[in-house]
Amino acid sequence: MTQEELFKKLIAHCKEYGFIFPSSEIYDGLGAVYDYGQNGVELKNNIKRYWWDSMVKLNDNIVGIDAAIFMHPKTWEASGHVGAFNDPLIDNKDSKKRYRADVLVEDWMAKQEEKIAKEVEKARKRFKENFNEEQYLATSPRVLEIKSKMDAIHTRFTEALNSNDLAELRQIILDCEIVCPISGTRNWTDVRQFNLMFSTQMGSTADGANTVYLRPETAQGIFVNYLNVQKTGRMKLPFGIAQIGKAFRNEIVARQFIFRMREFEQMEMQFFVQPGTEMEWWSKWKDTRMAWHRALGFGDENYRFHDHDKLAHYANAATDVEFNFPFGFKEVEGIHSRTDFDLGRHQEYSGKKIQYFDPERGESYVPYVVETSIGVDRMFLQIMSAAYTEEKLDNGEERVVLRIPAALAPTKVAVMPLVKKDGLPEVARQIIDELKYDYNIAYDEKDSIGKRYRRQDAIGTPFCVTVDHQTLEDGTVTVRHRDTMLQERIKIEALRAMVDNEVSFRELFKKIKA
Ligand code: ATP
Numbered sequence: 001m002t003q004e005e006l007f008k009k010l011i012a013h014c015k016e017y018g019f020i021f022p023s024s025e026i027y028d029g030l031g032a033v034y035d036y037g038q039n040g041v042e043l044k045n046n047i048k049r050y051w052w053d054s055m056v057k058l059n060d061n062i063v064g065i066d067a068a069i070f071m072h073p074k075t076w077e078a079s080g081h082v083g084a085f086n087d088p089l090i091d092n093k094d095s096k097k098r099y100r101a102d103v104l105v106e107d108w109m110a111k112q113e114e115k116i117a118k119e120v121e122k123a124r125k126r127f128k129e130n131f132n133e134e135q136y137l138a139t140s141p142r143v144l145e146i147k148s149k150m151d152a153i154h155t156r157f158t159e160a161l162n163s164n165d166l167a168e169l170r171q172i173i174l175d176c177e178i179v180c181p182i183s184g185t186r187n188w189t190d191v192r193q194f195n196l197m198f199s200t201q202m203g204s205t206a207d208g209a210n211t212v213y214l215r216p217e218t219a220q221g222i223f224v225n226y227l228n229v230q231k232t233g234r235m236k237l238p239f240g241i242a243q244i245g246k247a248f249r250n251e252i253v254a255r256q257f258i259f260r261m262r263e264f265e266q267m268e269m270q271f272f273v274q275p276g277t278e279m280e281w282w283s284k285w286k287d288t289r290m291a292w293h294r295a296l297g298f299g300d301e302n303y304r305f306h307d308h309d310k311l312a313h314y315a316n317a318a319t320d321v322e323f324n325f326p327f328g329f330k331e332v333e334g335i336h337s338r339t340d341f342d343l344g345r346h347q348e349y350s351g352k353k354i355q356y357f358d359p360e361r362g363e364s365y366v367p368y369v370v371e372t373s374i375g376v377d378r379m380f381l382q383i384m385s386a387a388y389t390e391e392k393l394d395n396g397e398e399r400v401v402l403r404i405p406a407a408l409a410p411t412k413v414a415v416m417p418l419v420k421k422d423g424l425p426e427v428a429r430q431i432i433d434e435l436k437y438d439y440n441i442a443y444d445e446k447d448s449i450g451k452r453y454r455r456q457d458a459i460g461t462p463f464c465v466t467v468d469h470q471t472l473e474d475g476t477v478t479v480r481h482r483d484t485m486l487q488e489r490i491k492i493e494a495l496r497a498m499v500d501n502e503v504s505f506r507e508l509f510k511k512i513k514a
Contacts, residue, residue, distance in 0.1 A: 014040070034257075034258055042410030046409070047408060090188055093189060095180050101173065105173065196249045220342070223270065249264075258381050278339070289335060303323055320335075321374075332378045332382055333375075334373045335370070340369070393485075405508070409503070410461075411441065414443070415444075415467065477490065479495070
């Protein structure tokens with residue numbers, strides 16, 4: 001099975017088993033917007049709990065908040081989102097296809113690099129062992145011609161981007177003779193900026209409505225509350241503020257299922273530190289966050305860091321945690337050193353002093369910030385793609401099993417009477433009544449036991465407990481384990497301790513702290 005086929009199957013599985021549905025599906029859905037179903041919401045809540053507790057419970061210097069989605073519009077001017085959270089767009093009039101203008105130019109430049117590489121290969125063959133690549137690159141008229149054209153375009157391109165000169169950006173596309181890959185023509189519209197923020201109106205028009213934005217990141221809700229939390233919580237540097245909440249981005253190219261959505265959820269933590277200590281904290285948070293991912297047991301080789309080549313205007317260091325998705329290594333989380341940019345800008349735009357008095361240094365300053373920012377939905381996709389397994393069994397049958405870490409599984413135990421009579425359902429109900437205050441439990445009495453096991457495998461339930469006639473005699477039940485499919489008989493009274501041991505977050509947390 002190719003990775004593409006696997007990904008298609010995963011998407012179908014998510015729908016078939018109540019994890020994820022397209023939004024408003026009866027109206028044919030809405031682009032890059034999804035709803036979480038009965039099993040999806042449980043997994044999502046468990047992911048959030050794993051993150052929240054690892055931040056707020058395990059660290060006595062991290063507290064949480066829950067800020068509103070709407071914020072004063074000046075917030076987004078100060079943060080730079082109104083001016084700079086843009087992508088430059090261009091349409092081809094013949095194919096009616098839309099492109100990112102900067103990506104078209106970047107692709108053109110990559111093609112020139114390829115042309116040079118081809119020239120080098122040709123020359124290598126021609127000159128054999130006498131070939132000197134450095135010398136060739138420095139002297140070949142053909143290479144020098146391509147290079148000088150490229151350098152000129154690169155200079156113009158950087159200037160156009162920095163000065164926001166969209167007409168020049170279009171002229172570069174024309175001068176490079178870039179064609180639309182669909183229509184093959186150069187019939188381009190003007191370039192225009194496309195801001196990724198969604199806006200709406202607050203208040204009635206008669207009152208003079210204000211344009212407000214749906215937040216494109218949760219971080220700003222933390223920055224504007226920095227003083228409130230620091231003062232009321234009497235927090236001392238270094239300390240962190242964590243938040244989980246929705247964010248919205250009007251993404252231009254929305255694909256890859258829940259990898260890139262227009263409405264999504266973020267888990268962000270801003271860690272406020274003394275200026276000058278930020279690199280040390282950045283590297284510490286890199287380690288901690290990587291340990292958090294790896295504790296789930298999906299294989300260390302499936303994670304890597306990818307440092308940013310180009311830093312955002314506010315950052316002095318940035319890396320992504322990438323996971324090996326079915327479509328390759330892609331970003332799940334960003335760990336950024338944001339300097340004092342955000343707090344400094346809010347201080348400037350609000351006119352309020354946003355500073356910390358450091359008793360050790362005997363001075364006041366704007367703290368520096370190290371941020372960890374992860375998407376709940378991307379984390380969800382990471383877990384589903386790592387957990388989804390198709391297995392051939394010894395008896396020739398096949399099963400699909402979701403090997404979700406037990407602590408995160410939507411349902412922890414399924415209790416099943418072997419038959420729907422002889423008092424077995426009643427005993428099953430008693431077991432559920434005993435366990436339901438602590439765990440999500442399912443009851444299933446339909447179909448053969450084998451079919452019932454398969455249903456639970458497909459949603460990742462770690463334990464199936466079967467009540468049979470022997471239960472009535474000696475108070476034991478059969479416990480069947482999801483991953484190994486091994487069965488054991490244990491006393492009903494021992495169930496709770498066994499489940500607790502396997503599904504608790506404790507073991508995961510210990511791995512992060514170690
Ligand atoms: P990308 O380069 O993939 O667009 P980004 O660098 O813009 O992501 P950040 O602004 O650093 O992303 O956001 C932090 C995290 O929020 C990302 O690591 C990702 O997990 C999540 N995220 C960002 N945009 C989306 C989206 N459109 N859909 C789902 N999750 C997202």
